[in-house]
Structures are given as structure tokens and as C-alpha cells.
Amino acid sequence: MRLANWLIEALRTHGELALFLALALGYALGKLRLGSFKVGPVLGCLVAGVLVGQLDVPVSRDLKYAFFLLFLFAIGYKTGPQFFSGLKSSGLPQTGLTLFLCGTGLGTAWLVATLFNFDVGTAAGLVAGGLTESATVGTAGDALARLALDPAVRGQLVSNVAVAFAVTYLVGLITAVWVLSVLGPKLMRVDLAAECRQLEEQMGAVTAEPGVLSAYAQHGVRAYRVTTDLAGRTARQLEELFGGERVFVERVRQAGGLKESTPGLVLQPGDTVALAGRRTLLLGAINPLAAHEVDDAELLDIPVVIVDMTLSNRALAGRPLKDVAHILGEKSRGVFLRQATRSGQVLPLTMETVLERGDVLTVVGARNHVEAIAPEIGYAEWATSATDMVTVGLAVVAGGLIGLPAIRIAALEIGLSLAVGVLIGGLVAGWLRSLSRRFGRIPEPALWLFDSVGLNAFLALVGISAGPDFVRGLQESGLPLVLAGVLVCGIPHIATILLGRYVLKMHPGILLGVCAGAGTSAPGLAAVQDVAKSKIPTLGYGVSYAVGNVLLALWGTVIVLLMAA
Numbered sequence: 001m002r003l004a005n006w007l008i009e010a011l012r013t014h015g016e017l018a019l020f021l022a023l024a025l026g027y028a029l030g031k032l033r034l035g036s037f038k039v040g041p042v043l044g045c046l047v048a049g050v051l052v053g054q055l056d057v058p059v060s061r062d063l064k065y066a067f068f069l070l071f072l073f074a075i076g077y078k079t080g081p082q083f084f085s086g087l088k089s090s091g092l093p094q095t096g097l098t099l100f101l102c103g104t105g106l107g108t109a110w111l112v113a114t115l116f117n118f119d120v121g122t123a124a125g126l127v128a129g130g131l132t133e134s135a136t137v138g139t140a141g142d143a144l145a146r147l148a149l150d151p152a153v154r155g156q157l158v159s160n161v162a163v164a165f166a167v168t169y170l171v172g173l174i175t176a177v178w179v180l181s182v183l184g185p186k187l188m189r190v191d192l193a194a195e196c197r198q199l200e201e202q203m204g205a206v207t208a209e210p211g212v213l214s215a216y217a218q219h220g221v222r223a224y225r226v227t228t229d230l231a232g233r234t235a236r237q238l239e240e241l242f243g244g245e246r247v248f249v250e251r252v253r254q255a256g257g258l259k260e261s262t263p264g265l266v267l268q269p270g271d272t273v274a275l276a277g278r279r280t281l282l283l284g285a286i287n288p289l290a291a292h293e294v295d296d297a298e299l300l301d302i303p304v305v306i307v308d309m310t311l312s313n314r315a316l317a318g319r320p321l322k323d324v325a326h327i328l329g330e331k332s333r334g335v336f337l338r339q340a341t342r343s344g345q346v347l348p349l350t351m352e353t354v355l356e357r358g359d360v361l362t363v364v365g366a367r368n369h370v371e372a373i374a375p376e377i378g379y380a381e382w383a384t385s386a387t388d389m390v391t392v393g394l395a396v397v398a399g400g401l402i403g404l405p406a407i408r409i410a411a412l413e414i415g416l417s418l419a420v421g422v423l424i425g426g427l428v429a430g431w432l433r434s435l436s437r438r439f440g441r442i443p444e445p446a447l448w449l450f451d452s453v454g455l456n457a458f459l460a461l462v463g464i465s466a467g468p469d470f471v472r473g474l475q476e477s478g479l480p481l482v483l484a485g486v487l488v489c490g491i492p493h494i495a496t497i498l499l500g501r502y503v504l505k506m507h508p509g510i511l512l513g514v515c516a517g518a519g520t521s522a523p524g525l526a527a528v529q530d531v532a533k534s535k536i537p538t539l540g541y542g543v544s545y546a547v548g549n550v551l552l553a554l555w556g557t558v559i560v561l562l563m564a565a
Contacts, residue, residue, distance in 0.1 A: 008055050015464075018057040022048045022460035023453070040173075040523075041456050042134055046166050049460035053467015064461040068138040069422045071454030072553070073396050074447055075135065076426020079546035081358020081434035083427050091543045097500050097511075098518040098544040102551040104492040105131045105519075109555075110562050112484045118164075120144070120563035121157030122477060125164025127559045130488030131552055132172040133520050134455055137165050137462060139419045139556030147564055162466035167478060168485030175489040176519055179497075180512050181527035187494065188501045188508045196509040196534035200350060219336045219364055220279050221250060221304070223296040224289035226271040236263035238273070241288050247277035248334045250366060253299050274299050276334055276365070303367045306338065311359045312378035312434050322351040331376055334369035338362045342542035345525065348535035356542070358434040379436070384443060391429055391440035392450075399425020423553055493519060506540075513540030518548040 011018040026045025033039070076083075109130060113123035124140035127133075144157050185192040230238060235249035249261040253272040259265065267273065272294060275282055283290065311317060316324050325332060339362040340347040340355065347353055355361075361377060363370060374380035403421020433440045442450075493515050500511040509532050516525035517540065528537045 011052070011055055012057050015057055015059060015063075018052050018055070018464060019063075019457060019460060022052045022464060023457060024048075025051065026456060026460055038523075041452065042459060043166070043169055045456035046162070046169075046459045046463045049463020050162070050166070050467045051463075052460075053464040056467075057464050059461050059465040064458055064465070065138070065142070065419075067454045067457040067461070068135075068419065069396055069400070069454075070450045071458060072135060072138070072419055072423040073392065073399075073426040073429075074450035074454060075549050075553075076399075076423045076428075077395075077430040077433070077440075077442065078447065078451070079549055080427040080430025080432075081356070081546075083543075083546035083550060084431050093504060093506065094514050094517075094540060094543045095547055097496055097504070097506075097514050098547045099551070100499060101492045101496040101515060101518040102131075102548055102555070104495050105488060105552075106555050106558060108491045109484075109488045109559060112487050113559075113563065116480050116484060118477075118480075118484075119157060119160060120560055121160030122164045122481075123563045124556055124559050125161040125166075126168055126481070126484055126488055127552075127555050128161070129165040129168025129170075130172045130485045131492075131519060131555070132169060132176060132489070133549070133552035133555075134165075134169075134459065135419075135423070135549065135553040136556040137161055138458060139553050140560055141462075141556075142419045143557040143560035147560070158462075159466040162462045163477065164481055166463075167481040168488070171482055171485030172489040173521070173523055175486050176493065176516070176521040176524040177527045179490055179493045180516055180521070180524045181531045183494070184497050184512050184515070184528075185508065185531065187497050188511075190508045192508055192512070192528075192531050193533045195507065196532040196536040199507060199509065199536055200348065200534060202352070219277065219338065220282065221274050221276045221300055221302060222282050223272055223274055223294050223299050224287075225292045225294050226267045226269065226273060227289065227292060228269050230288065231267060231269040231271075233267055234263065235261050235265045235267065235273075238267065238288075239263075242277070242281060242286055245277065245281050245286070246336065247275055247281055247287075250274045250276045250302055250334060251299055253296065258299060272296050272299055274302065276336075278336070304364065305367045305370050306362065306364045307370055307374075308381040309361045309363060309374060309377045310379060310381065310434060311355055311357055311361060312436070313376060314357070316355060316377065317357040318354065320352045320354050321349070324355060325351075328373065328376055331373055335363050335365035335373050338364050342538065345538045345541050346535060347538050353539075358430075378434075384441070385445075386441065387443060387446045388439075388441045392442070395425040395429040395440075396422050397425075399423070399428075420554055420557065423550060427550070489519070507536075509534060509536040510540035513537030514544045515540075517541040517544030517546075520545060520548050520552060 011021065023045060025048035027041050029044030029048055030039050030041035106127065109123065109127045113126055118126065121144065124136070128136035128140065140161055141158055144154055147154065238249060239247055251274040252259050252261055252265060252267070254268060281287060315327060337349065340349060340353065341360045342356065370380065399422040400418045401421070402424065403418045429440050496515050496518070497511065500506045500514065501508060512528045513525060516528060516537065525537060525541055529535060
């Protein structure tokens with residue numbers, strides 16, 4: 001008993017220890033599964049914070065919002081290129097649908113909160129949870145702090161935000177997954193898998209033969225002995241025997257030793273060549289040397305690198321892969337595209353896949369070839385653990401200062417707010433990095449730390465501060481909040497699906513990807529891809545996710561102003 005009392009007193013005295021306890025418990029809870037549903041660290045850390053908060057641990061507001069600002073910067077940084085590209089004509093349909101879904105979500109939440117007689121804190125938590133956007137919790141709290149309220153009343157409203165978010169976030173996740181993956185295809189009266197398969201065929205997606213490694217990512221270098229009938233041909237002529245496929249002679253062993261290949265190098269009988277290309281080609285019947293493979297470790301000892309390059313070349317952005325390959329031409333010799341991602345989501349690789357600025361292209365090839373092509377694409381992300389903290393710090397400060405000015409009308413302060421300003425700072429920093437990769441380098445592990453730990457530490461602290469009032473609030477508003485969460489999530493998604501399919505005539509797979517992105521629902525996208533058996537929905541996710549993040553974060557401020565008015 002004395003040990004328990006000492007532990008409780010230690011946590012109350014040292015709130016930083018309480019925070020890390022909540023993080024440990026939250027990430028552990030996040031690994032739990034309820035059937036096919038994974039709790040996730042967001043909900044886990046909020047619940048863990050509430051549990052630790054039952055000990056009545058004091059929480060520093062400044063510490064809480066410092067973590068939140070790191071998270072907002074990371075979100076802006078990741079989505080900046082897609083956000084600004086969405087403002088162009090090519091992204092307008094997806095941007096328009098995102099505006100519609102987010103606007104409908106805000107209107108539904110305001111109407112439901114009014115009908116259910118929710119207070120301003122509960123309404124803000126409803127927007128955040130029902131639309132599954134954690135950033136809304138922070139912007140709502142920031143907006144509440146600017147209201148001319150009694151401190152006790154303000155504290156109660158902030159607690160209500162946490163209660164409503166905790167209940168409706170889980171409801172929103174489940175509703176989004178069900179609407180997008182089950183109800184959506186039925187509303188559109190389509191076989192989603194068949195529709196996506198047909199689009200893939202139109203885009204030129206190649207399906208590998210059963211048992212053969214996929215050409216999406218598998219490339220290799222293999223050694224072959226040159227036969228008599230091929231002697232006298234140049235390296236380029238041997239490559240042309242592969243019917244226009246991207247197979248290259250990387251290196252040749254001749255009588256005089258090893259030679260780096262050039263297109264005009266003449267092959268002699270008994271030479272051994274190192275061919276680089278997709279394994280499905282090197283192992284297939286299209287390879288005239290397939291029956292003459294040899295093991296030559298020295299010949300194959302070629303320094304090969306796998307490098308991420310972020311596309312920033314304006315001449316390549318907005319073009320399909322086939323055009324990109326044509327523009328690069330001989331410059332892309334010996335370099336192969338393994339994967340392309342947009343906003344963290346893997347794109348389907350076909351010759352018709354359109355690349356946008358900010359897309360991350362994972363390429364593989366001999367180091368000298370990769371180094372040569374890097375300036376043509378953008379900037380190679382060579383391995384490093386260093387973060388440009390100058391950019392991070394200045395972007396947070398500059399964005400925050402931009403968001404501070406506000407106009408006071410009666411008891412209301414109307415302005416962007418510090419939180420939204422930091423989000424804008426992150427957007428600009430991410431966009432500038434897409435223009436010049438020498439600017440603002442943040443390695444993926446560091447960005448994960450800002451994003452995941454920044455958000456979950458903030459939510460854990462929100463839970464700790466709301467802990468004493470959480471159980472009471474849940475008892476008073478639990479059932480109405482569940483119903484409200486279903487309505488706030490379901491109505492905007494259903495309305496957007498109907499508008500996109502029957503008015504805009506958008507492809508069903510891409511449309512569902514737009515809805516998942518606009519609602520910032522990564523689980524929803526995963527569920528749609530599972531039903532579609534395709535990556536096609538990802539084509540609608542990038543721009544809508546970027547725009548949706550900004551709008552839904554802003555809604556925290558807007559719903560407080562609407563309800564307070």
C-alpha cells in the first residue's frame with residue numbers, strides 16, 4: 001500500500017513520468033485487435049491518458065501544445081506538395097469533392113450538435129471523432145482558450161472535447177470502413193474489383209504469370225555466356241532482342257578482363273555479359289541467352305543502390321510513366337522503378353500512372369546510373385540520420401506568428417489561430433522541399449517521431465487532463481454520441497459517393513479513394529483496396545488527403561465559433 005501511494009505521488013509530482021507511462025500503455029493498447037479491427041495508437045494513447053488521469057495528475061498546457069505543434073508541422077510537411085498540386089486544374093475534381101465532403105461533415109456535425117443540445121466542447125469533439133481527424137482536437141482547444149470564459153467553464157469544455165472525441169473516433173473509424181468498403185460499391189451498383197481490374201488493363205498494368213516474381217518490384221542482374229550466333233553484335237543490339245523491354249548490358253567479361261558496358265561495345269564469342277532487368281524477363285523465353293546462364297561472382301559484383309527520389313522536375317510532373325520514360329530516354333539506362341508512393345500510399349505501377357510533384361520514386365540500379373539520373377528527377381535521398389532543425393524551428397515559429405493575429409468581436413476572437421498557422425508553415429516547408437530537395441531534409445524516422453509521438457503525446461496529455469471528468473461525461477452522453485458519430489461520418493461519405501458517381505461520373509475505385517483521403521481515413525483506404533484487390537483507389541487519395549487534413553484541422557476553430565455564436 002505504501003509503495004502504491006509513493007508511486008501515485010511520484011506521478012502527480014512528475015507529470016513527465018505520467019506522460020511516458022500513458023504513451024507506453026497507449027502504444028500497447030494500440031496493438032490490440034477486436035476481430036479484424038485494430039485499436040491503433042491514437043485511440044490507445046487517449047484511453048491510456050484517461051486511465052492515468054484518474055490519479056489527478058496536473059498537466060502543462062504549454063507542453064501539451066508543443067507536442068501538438070510538432071504533429072501539425074509533420075502533417076503539413078508530408079502533404080504540402082499534394083496540397084498545392086490540388087489547387088491546379090488537374091486536381092480540381094478531387095479537390096472539389098474533398099471540399100464537399102468536409103463541408104458536409106461540418107454542417108452535419110453542427111446540425112446534430114444543435115439537435116442533441118451538445119455544448120461547444122462536445123460539438124468540437126464530435127467533429128474530430130466523427131470525421132476521424134485528431135488535429136481538430138488541438139485546434140478546437142486552442143479556439144476555446146480564446147473565448148472569454150470562466151477558467152472552470154473552459155476546463156470543463158476542454159474535457160468534453162476529449163470525451164466526445166474518444167467515443168466518436170472509434171465509431172467514426174468503423175463507420176468509414178463500412179461505408180467505403182461495403183455500402184459504397186452497393187450505392188454505385190458496381191463490382192469494385194472488376195472495375196479496378198478493367199482500369200488497370202486500360203492503364204497497361206502487367207500481371208505476372210503464376211509463380212513468377214512480380215515485375216512491380218523485383219529486378220536483378222544475372223550473368224550469361226555469349227553464344228556464337230550472337231557474337232559480333234553490339235551491346236545495344238543484344239538489348240534490342242528483348243523487344244523494347246528495359247534490359248541492359250551492365251558489364252562484360254572479355255579476354256582482357258572486365259569492362260564497363262557501352263551501347264557500342266562489340267561482343268565476342270565466349271564473352272560473359274551481366275544483364276540487368278526484371279527477373280520475369282531475364283528468366284523468361286524472351287531472353288535469347290536464358291539457357292546459357294553462368295555463375296560469375298566477380299562480374300556480378302556491381303555496386304547496386306536502392307534510393308528514394310522525390311519528383312520535383314516540372315517537365316515530368318503531371319505525365320504518365322510512359323511519357324516520363326520517353327523524356328528521360330537514354331538517361332534512364334540501367335535504372336529501374338521499384339515503387340512510387342504519394343502521401344505515404346503506394347501507387348499502382350502502370351505505364352499510364354500519372355506522376356505528380358512530391359511523389360517519392362524508389363529506384364534501383366548501379367550507383368553510377370542512379371547518380372546520373374538523380375538531377376533529372378529531383379533529388380536523391382541518400383541515407384542520412386540528420387534532420388534540418390533550422391527549417392523545422394523557423395517553419396513552426398513563422399507559421400505560428402502568421403496565425404496569431406485575430407479580430408475580436410464581442411466574446412469571440414476570429415483568426416487562423418497559432419495551430420493552423422503552424423500547419424500552414426509545414427505545408428509551405430513541404431512544398432518548398434518538393435521544389436528543391438536540398439532544402440529542409442527530414443528523414444522518415446524523424447518525421448514519424450514528429451507525427452506519431454507528437455500526436456499521441458498530445459492526446460495522452462488531453463486524456464490525463466480530462467481523466468477526472470471522463471467517466472461522468474461518458475455516462476451522461478455516451479449513447480447520443482454514438483448515434484451522432486455514425487451520422488457525422490456516414491452522411492458526408494454517402495453524399496460524396498453519390499455526387500462523385502452519378503454527377504461527376506468518376507471511376508468508383510478512384511472515387512472511394514478520394515472519400516478515404518478527404519476523411520483522412522487510412523483504415524478506410526486499406527479496406528477499399530482489400531475489396532478492390534487493387535491499388536487503383538490510391539490514385540484518388542493523395543490530393544484529397546492533403547486538402548482534407550487542412551480543412552478538418554481548421555474545422556476545430558470553425559465549430560467553436562459556430563457554437564459559441
